[in-house]
Each structure stands twice: as C-alpha cells, then as structure tokens.
Amino acid sequence: MRKILTNIVMSTALSFGVGGCSNHPEYIFKGKIDGEFVEYYDDANNNNDLFVIDKNRNEILYTDKNNDLSIDTIQITTGGNTTYYHSDSTNEDVKKVIKKGQEKFDFYLSRIMDVQTAPLMDPVSRKPNITNDDSKKVK
Numbered sequence: 001m002r003k004i005l006t007n008i009v010m011s012t013a014l015s016f017g018v019g020g021c022s023n024h025p026e027y028i029f030k031g032k033i034d035g036e037f038v039e040y041y042d043d044a045n046n047n048n049d050l051f052v053i054d055k056n057r058n059e060i061l062y063t064d065k066n067n068d069l070s071i072d073t074i075q076i077t078t079g080g081n082t083t084y085y086h087s088d089s090t091n092e093d094v095k096k097v098i099k100k101g102q103e104k105f106d107f108y109l110s111r112i113m114d115v116q117t118a119p120l121m122d123p124v125s126r127k128p129n130i131t132n133d134d135s136k137k138v139k
Contacts, residue, residue, distance in 0.1 A: 023042055023046065023048055023067045024040075024067075027040045027048075027109055027112050027113070028040060028042075029115070029116065033112070033115060034111065035055055036052055036053060036055055037051075037052065038050070038051070038052050038108055038111075039051045039052075040108070040109070043063075045065075047063050047064060047065050048063070048064040048069065049061060049062065049063050049064075050062040050063075050105055050108055052104075052108065058076065058077065058078045059075075059076070060074065060076050060077075060104075061074070061075040061076075062074055062104070063075075064105075069105075069106075069109070070087070070102065071087060071098065071101055071102050071105050072086070072087050072088075073085065073086050073087065074097065085101070
C-alpha cells in the first residue's frame with residue numbers, strides 16, 4: 001500500500017509540475033469521506049483519477065482518460081489481487097462493473113463537492129450562506 005500511495009503522490013506532484021493546471025480543479029481533494037480515504041487528482045498523463053480506500057481496505061482507482069468525467073478504467077485491489085476493468089470491453093459482466101463504478105465515481109464527486117462547499121452552507125437550511133451586504137442573506 002505504501003508503494004501505491006507513494007506512486008499517487010509522485011504522479012500528483014508530476015501533474016502539477018508538468019501540467020500546471022487541473023482539468024477539474026473543483027474536485028481536487030484528499031481526505032476522508034464517510035470513513036473512506038478519497039483522493040481526486042490529475043495524474044502525470046493528465047487523466048482524472050479518483051483513488052478510494054474503502055472501509056474494507058479495498059483499493060479502487062477510477063480513471064477518466066477523456067476529461068469527460070466518464071470512467072474509462074477501474075482498477076480494484078482486494079487483498080493481494082488486482083483486477084482491471086475497461087469501459088470498451090464487450091463482456092457483459094465487465095459492462096455491469098463499469099456501470100456500477102460510474103455510479104460510485106459520480107457519488108464520490110458529489111460528496112467531494114458537499115465537503116468542499118460545506119463552509120458556504122447554512123447549517124440549518126443547507127442552502128448557500130452568501131450575503132449581498134452585511135445585513136441580508138441570499139435565500
């Protein structure tokens with residue numbers, strides 16, 4: 001696991017050093033969401049990657065190679081076994097895995113936005129807590 005995390009850190013550093021920008025900076029994230037480690041970053045190949053270590057210690061890497069927020073590959077490591085799934089597969093079982101993976105990918109992106117915009121939200125209404133002036137909140 002240390003090697004994987006080192007590779008992630010290195011590829012992230014390279015992507016910022018070489019590319020200098022992100023395809024989707026609104027999702028750049030590294031932290032815990034619902035008890036799971038979640039990291040969204042652009043890798044050295046300018047892919048959008050979402051890396052998750054779930055509550056069962058499974059490692060899942062979702063990769064969007066086309067910058068369209070649709071996953072192209074999923075890499076799942078459980079125990080010592082790693083399996084790769086590709087969106088262009090004709091295998092019906094793989095298509096189901098990719099579909100479920102896309103749902104999870106979308107869920108994590110939504111949760112990242114929730115976490116990152118939480119300081120802007122009113123804790124009671126969960127609506128944006130933005131003011132036009134010092135006396136009025138926008139509702």
